Structure formats: structure tokens, C-alpha cells
Amino acid sequence: MKLYSVPISPFAARVRLSIYRKGLNIEIVPPPEGGIKSDAYLALNPMGQVPTLLLDSGFALPESATILEYLEDVFPTPSLRPTDVEDLARVRLFLRLPDFHIRPSIFALRGMRDPANRNEDVVKSQFEVLDQGLSYIDHYLSDDVWAVGDRPSIADCALVPILNIVSLMVSVYDHSDLISKYQKLNAYWQAAKTDEINAKVIAEQLAAIPKA
Secondary structure: EEEEOOOOHHHHHHHHHHHHHOOOOOOOOEOOOOOOHHHHHHHHOOOOOEEEEEEEOEEEEEEEHHHHHHHHHHHHOOOOOOHHHHHHHHHHHHHHHHHHHOOOHHHHHHOOOHHOOOOOOHHEEEHHHHHHHHHHHHHOOOOOOOOOOOOOOOHHHHHHHHHHHHHHHHHHOOOOOOOOHHHHHHHHHHHOOOHHHHHHHHHHHHHHHOOO
């Protein structure tokens, strides 16, 4: 199998984190020449987004949450999916919360990194939305080191890359730290950064930031 990925994308990073955590032999490659809007890539994924997992059958599977679940079905060991049904529901909740409550603001802020193109009222409102989204994540986190229970899961695959992007946006906009406001979330993030596999993905994202 082959994963089409862009290093900084938190959604592609979700899948890379799963691949690394499970020790899978899946080739990780950039989109074809011309990027995600090229004809070659759109033939695989007409949405023009990363990630896309190209299966051995030739089918191109889009959407990070779907890919994470697929990898669990095909490669059940080591498992990143709890067996307890309540914990499993919580894991799937953590796949959705960033999509609805973090991603839209990240995309809006990404378009205004240049101060010349910045609307401060929009920036303020988007950071307020981000703050609210982080409060939801904090609410549902377990009290253990991992997002759900006492071992890593696909919930951590979903959370670590997007929290890294939130931290990056805070730095870019010289905004007060949002994550440290929340006790459980801050403890989770500080612990997550010390894990070797998490740190690998975090470093990949940061290395892809364009140098000024």
C-alpha cells in the first residue's frame, strides 16, 4: 500500500502516526507532480485532499478517519482501537471533535498569516472558536496519559497533530497559549510531546514549515 501525504497536514499526520505506531510497511509519498490539485492526484481523490491511501487492489481510500479505521480492520495487532464499547465511542468522538471545532479555524487563520492580508477581527473570533474547541477536547480527555484509557489509540493519532498546529498558530500570531489554559489538555500535550513516535510526527510537521 501507498499513502499520499503532506508532512504538515494534521490529517495526513494522523495516518502517519498510526503507521509508525503499528509498525506497518506502507510507503509514504508526496502527491504526484503538480500537487493535490493535479490531474493525476484528482484521478485518485477528486476532493483534492490528503491523505489518500492507495490499496493493493488499486482503490484509493480518502479521509483520514476512514483510513485509520481501515488500518485497524486490516492490521488488528497492535491494536489502536479499544475493545470496550464506551472507550471506542470516545475514541471516535476524538476523531470528530477536531474536524468540526478546530479545523475550520485553522484553515481561516492559515489564510491570514501574512499581516498584510490580516483581518484582526476575524483573527480574534477564530481564536475564540479554537479556544472553545479545545475546551471540548479537555472535557472528554481521560485522566490517564493517553486520550482514552491507559494505552495509545487512534484518538491520539487524531489529537497530537492538530494540537501541534494549534501551538504553531499561537506562535505565528503571537497569541497567548490556548492549550495551557486547560489542566487535562495541557498535561496530555506535555506528555504527548515526550513520546518518541508522537515526537517524530511533530518534528515532521515542523520541518515542513516554510522558512522565512
